[in-house]
Amino acid sequence: MPTRQRATQPDGATQPDGATQPAHAARTSQAARASQAATAKAQRQRPPEQYRSDDDPRIMLDREVGADLFEPIPPYPVRTEREAEFYTRGDGEMFLNVGPHHPATHGVLRLVLKLSGEQVVDVDPVLGYLHRGVEKICENSDYYHVIDQVDPLEYVSSLFQEWAAVLAFEQLMDVEVPPRAEYIRVLTSELLRVSSHTLFMGFLALDLGGLAPILYSFIERDEIVEMLAALTGARMLFNYFRIGGVNGDLNHEFLSRLGDWMSRAAKQTEANTGLLNENEIFVRRARGVGILDREMALRFGVTGGNLRASGVPFDVRRAHPYSVYPQLDFNVPTRLEGDSLARYLIRMDEVRESIRIIDQCLHNMPDGPVMAKLPRLLRPRPGRAWGAVEGPRGMLGVYAISDGSDQPFRFRIHDPSFLNLAVVPYLLPGNLLADTMAIVSSLDPVLGGIDK
Amino acid sequence: MSFIPGLGIAKGMALTLRRFFQPKATIQYPETTPDIAVRFRGRLQLLYDEFGNLKCETCFQCAQACPVECIDMGGHDTKNRFYTHWGPAETYGERREESALRRSGRPVPDQAFVHFEPIDLVAVEQILERRDYDPGEMLPILEEVQAAYGYLPVAAIKHISHVTGASYALVYGTATCYGHLSFERRARTIGVCRCTSCLLAGSGRIATAIGEGLGTKLDGAPVGGVALQQLPAHLPGAASPLVTLDGKPQTDVTERSAAVWSRSLARKTVA
């Protein structure tokens, strides 16, 4: 690398309008654009006092320290009836900001709690700290690109998100996926479901104070992730599914690692969960906390383990079968109590079911191609499609509209944790501060998917 | 939950005590490295072909496609003319691609800019005006610049990327993607044969006339896109004195007409 000195004066080439003005030449062609730039410049000078965003660091400087440092969180006037009702404090009540930088929020979730003493009176979840505008990016990228844009959404189990997107696109392009690819998809996704539920168990125990379960679950997860890295090439954001199949066929390294993991999978899960299932402290903290009854669960649109813990046996793999699930024999564990303990036990049953599914996949894995024949440039005919998949946290849906060009016209992502978290303002009031963590982590929200 | 109150806790404690003595799962990284799968895509390395030379020829397609601009690469241009570098400035502290820097609002020192000769940018400005500074129509812009200058001067590419705001990699990537766009000036070469028969027929005087017309001497640097070179050997069956333009023999090139002809050639390529 040739060593460089920093050039003293800006670039030497002849600049049409003087070298000093760094910003690029203002667009003269459209008056509208110019006026917009002018308003933008004006707005940037001094944002209106009353509407300054709370994330603006200057807010701390010019406000003297004192009682109002505890003033209600939004510095802007109240806009909706719910916000008015929440941000008026009764006597003896205080606002407590749990998050966005807090050890127990799964990602960057901010819960504004209205506490009286240790008892939670009301909750207002504030989202958007992890919002990357994935839907906007997907509208500007071609169909292959969308798949790896969708991975970081539910980063703990990203294959499911890919599967939903791929399902929708295959419907748009009427692509026939070869059976071996379908079985590989089921195999890898169920593996990821096991690792995601193991992590759930670890984080639930961590939020309740136990140190050991989280480390045992990470050992378990690391094995599974190493195995998937041998197959797909990535540890977390796999980018493995393609429209019409999968990226690579099963190789020896993946199968051998899967083999010795399967030999001790059941015993290891029993041992890890044994630490929590009968532990009196854990059970006392999880039982009867955050009870979500059947009716409210349905009205909130909660899906996945949280819904099945409230007695509704809705599992997309059975309710609306896709891929090769009809040929696989597994049952959908359901419980009736609907409290945190039920949600935890449901997920442990699902891990056993997944291990059964993986076993069946391995036994009757057909051979043949893993990828359907597709043109290099994908331009599906205009139309709309909805692909839904049963992720570890609930139903993952993708609603894709194509307008015939090589970029999707609208790419809507439905994340289960989004509605699972919407239950929190209904479940938390009345519980103690310590229970907020138990309930929130039993719902297992992943903020990547919520904030999109 | 078992009926004896403390049993669950005791079982949990027994498990952790048992695991106290079991073999550990930690890999002492620097000493023992974990066996990473063959298909692992996380390795950041440049590929070499079996002859040992680098497969990458800095065509910038990957830097252009990378959504988060995380690819940092640099290297000499395929024709080894100048050094191109694309990548996040902060990591290397030196600034390469000024439109990214401009986005971050800092002044724009760009060393790579110095190496090539500045050109008259008026033509480029008019083309961009017609195309409404729109990076979406990068290909037509580049074709028109090629038509205007005979080739794609680096200053023009820098200016386009500077003005339209499109990243340098996008412009450069589009240029390298298509065959008909070239970074090299189609230098016109006038060949003069100096074998004995041609010298007798006056090719020496023609050569000097052309030299004056162009302002160079024999085998000197090309001026205005036209170079004067000496032909190695006389083409069989060609009339002497032999004068070729880009290899094609020219007829009736006399001493007087040579100067005018070569000057007009030079002006044409520049216009």
Add this chain to the structure above:
Amino acid sequence: MDRSLKRRLEARLSSQLRGPVRQRHDQTEIRIGPGDVPDVLRTLHDAVDLRFEILADLAGVDTGQEMQVVYHLWSETASDWLRVIVEGISRDDPRCPSATFLWIGAEWPEREAYDMFGIVFEGNRDLRRIFMPPDYTSFPLRKDFLLPDDAARSPGAGVRHVERPHAPAVVAGDPAAGIRRAPAS
């Protein structure tokens, strides 16, 4: 392709349907106007032979000429997903009745639709921005959203003009009505 569902839908909702019940792969699509959203959803939810209990998704769509709100519903009685498209919502003042009277869980997706498209859902108790900072002025997912609009806040004041507004082109008689057709390449 659940033929019986199509018959049941046409029998129950014939008056409110705008256009035929379309079916493709495993989805059935009906289009209704914004005015009759409450009673269509109510019949879909309460009718004995329909019983669409689970609201799978509520999405906003900007087709360039008009705004649409799309509900995806699931019921044990049907083997298809039901897609209810509420079309004809004007782009400059998009209003649509809220679905929170049936599903409380619709509150947040509606907040997101408002945040991204500016669609105001009457009847939603808590319609404020969910992802964007509260003092954000424009609606990012609308088709006429120009990134410079946001550039006012970015220090560089400049932007990669990679994205440009889709010029809305009306195409008549196309099944996906109102969607811009790719330029004839």
Add this chain to the structure above:
Amino acid sequence: MTFATRTWDRMSLTSRLVAILVPLALILAVGSVVGILVILPATMDFLRANLPLVRFAVAVVGILVLTIPTAFVLIYLELKIIARMNLRVGPNRIGPWGAAMSLIHGFKVLSKEDFTPTGADLPVFTLAPVVTFLASVMTLLVIPFAPGLFGQDLNIGLLYFFAMGGLSVLGLLMAGWASFNKYSLLGGLRAAAQIVSYEIPLTLSVVGVVILAGTMSMNRLVLAQSGSALDWFAFKQPLAVLIFFIAATAEANRTPFDMTEADSEIVAGFATEYSGMRFGFFFFAEYVNVFIVSALLATLFFGGWTAPFNWPWPYNLNWLDASGIGVLWIPIAIIATVVVADVVAVAVRLVGGRSWSAPSAFGLGFLAAGVGIAAVVGLACFIAFDWVQGIFWFMTKTYVFVFTFVWMRGTLPRVRVDQLMGFAWKWLLPASLLNLFVTATAVVLLNQ
């Protein structure tokens, strides 16, 4: 440039050395002579005059100096044990097996800036860690480490212990209130509620022991338990041990009762706004608390420094006193180390062959000799002095309980605040009252 500096510049190195050392030697000589003749006897008889005061001063300084290494050892133990329980290796890069890890923690905490948040009222904020740390450290004064080895044998030792234990809550409350942070406030109030409600069963469970022993002085309590393991109070007061153990974990804010620093709920409890050495004081106070509570458990219920069984062979032989051949032991020890080192070095060279270079062989030999001699001397002291035995037994019992506390921290989740309170008032208090009642009736009936 004065004359001195000019000459100093001209002088060479050696002459400069001489110019410094000679006057220094003179002063030392004169000073020592004067000191021995005049000052020493004066201090000696002053000391002889008020011996107990001096003894107390030495004890306090000894304890203050002792707590920091104990805290370091406990931190290191906790890091390693919890890691190994979670199938991990724990720190092993700094020092042998990672032993210097807690030392490094100490330096890191010392070098960090201790930042005071805006709005915190400064005096209370800075004094809180001092109160907590001193309160826990002062309780070590009364704990009998070995027969003669204790800070101060107060006849109300136990009462003093609980009084000091109660003071540390004050520090937590001060920290919680002063750091102008809601999480700290919650943490502080939880600490107050928790320790107050667990103080009562803690003290009541100990009253049974006091009734049996008839005294409150810790030393005599241990003497009351001398003899074999069966005389320990643990077997006479099984319920009291259980109550004391549970109440003690709550007292030391250890899992499953670490509500004050519940990191998943209220970030770091009272210590949220603390950083630098202030946080270091809280950090060390917590581990000193663990040491104290396990020491107390060992002293009160498992016979402090008494051996678990009657020592079969004679002990307390005073081989090593100055009069006998005691003094000769020292040269013998030195010669022995050198001889053994050479023997081992030669053996290693013969056996190991060329691979062992001379210095490393000799080094190995010296190491082996050192270990051997230390073992021999240790055994000799163990047999000879009773306080060496005392320390050995006391430390093993205490570190067994420290292991159990750390073991619980590695396994159990945290209890909720109201369950914590309910457990204390509804279960521990009645149990300790019952235990007290039963002991009292038993003592009255037996004395009949």
